[in-house]
Amino acid sequence: MIQPRELSSDTSPSARHFGRLLERRWRDGFFLCVGLDPEYSQIPAFLKQGTEEEAVEESYYAFCRAIVEATAESVCAFKPNLAFFEQAGPPGLKALKRLGDYLRSRFPEIPLILDAKRGDIASTNKGYVASLFDYFGGDAVTVQPYLGGEALEPYLERAEKGVFVLCRTSNPGSAELQMLSAGAEGTPLYLKVAQLAANDWNSNRNVGLVAGATYPAELAQIRAVAPDVPLLVPGVGAQGGDLEAVLKYGRDSQGYGLVINSSRGIIYAGKDENFAEAAGVAARKLAEEIKTRID
Numbered sequence: 038m039i040q041p042r043e044l045s046s047d048t049s050p051s052a053r054h055f056g057r058l059l060e061r062r063w064r065d066g067f068f069l070c071v072g073l074d075p076e077y078s079q080i081p082a083f084l085k086q087g088t089e090e091e092a093v094e095e096s097y098y099a100f101c102r103a104i105v106e107a108t109a110e111s112v113c114a115f116k117p118n119l120a121f122f123e124q125a126g127p128p129g130l131k132a133l134k135r136l137g138d139y140l141r142s143r144f145p146e147i148p149l150i151l152d153a154k155r156g157d158i159a160s161t162n163k164g165y166v167a168s169l170f171d172y173f174g175g176d177a178v179t180v181q182p183y184l185g186g187e188a189l190e191p192y193l194e195r196a197e198k199g200v201f202v203l204c205r206t207s208n209p210g211s212a213e214l215q216m217l218s219a220g221a222e223g224t225p226l227y228l229k230v231a232q233l234a235a236n237d238w239n240s241n242r243n244v245g246l247v248a249g250a251t252y253p254a255e256l257a258q259i260r261a262v263a264p265d266v267p268l269l270v271p272g273v274g275a276q277g278g279d280l281e282a283v284l285k286y287g288r289d290s291q292g293y294g295l296v297i298n299s300s301r302g303i304i305y306a307g308k309d310e311n312f313a314e315a316a317g318v319a320a321r322k323l324a325e326e327i328k329t330r331i332d
């Protein structure tokens with residue numbers, strides 16, 4: 038478990054602490070993370086005004102902002118995936134920056150996880166850190182572990198930020214590398230990653246792991262070797278993951294520890310003028326389902 042500390046009333050970016058924000062949301066009973074993965078073709082037409090460039094920036098921003106407003110009461114975190122913003126070029130990135138600024142000022146109690154799945158040599162990772170934490174204002178990021186803990190140091194040394202390391206991902210082909218034997222005892226690679234990340238890489242107590250809801254048996258194994266790190270669990274909803282098993286096997290030693298993501302299942306719950314209202318209903322329903330099973 039990320040160590041609880043006194044919450045500060047100062048909400049400036051430098052005063053924010055991912056672990057404390059998340060802990061507070063868990064204690065208030067929130068475990069759902071809404072993934073903000075906007076596709077231009079799926080954004081309702083009435084949000085697309087002006088020239089194409091204006092329409093992209095404004096509609097991305099207005100769409101995500103409306104989803105945030107409709108679902109904030111149900112979530113422990115929001116998780117924009119950068120791919121969806123990057124694919125739109127500068128207007129998409131401007132929208133992401135505005136969204137982060139808006140979230141921090143309007144909902145300062147809710148942490149922002151930037152799903153970027155970054156990872157490079159350490160000197161290059163410094164650039165990603167400057168971008169994701171300092172420019173876009175993320176409270177946490179997703180990173181891949183292939184270059185090792187030394188390379189991840191620029192993220193890890195930011196004790197106030199969360200670093201979610203990909204461990205057992207939700208996609209169908211994830212076993213190809215993640216299930217390879219990584220040691221004399223036949224420990225699979227994903228468990229080796231879990232052990233390293235939760236211990237050797239976690240001197241600032243700011244590491245989390247990504248474990249897909251589509252592989253609940255492995256999620257249970259991860260929890261066994263990493264009893265107290267936050268698990269970011271995508272794969273419920275559109276990917277058909279097993280929510281019940283996630284809640285049964287994924288909680289930490291205090292009964293918290295889960296950041297359960299749903300993106301498409303929430304943001305595209307409705308169409309046209311009613312999209313935000315429908316997203317709010319879908320988020321409330323899923324959050325309630327989680328809460329009922331956790332209590």
Ligand SMILES: O=C(O)c1cc(=O)[nH]c(=O)n1[C@@H]1O[C@H](COP(=O)(O)O)[C@@H](O)[C@H]1O
Nearest residue numbers: 072118179206207249271275276299300301
């Ligand atoms: O890191 C992630 O969030 C992630 C890891 C993983 O193993 N699987 C996975 O689906 N994700 C992300 O979680 C989101 C899932 O979206 P939905 O399937 O629409 O709920 C997408 O943004 C994915 O990129």
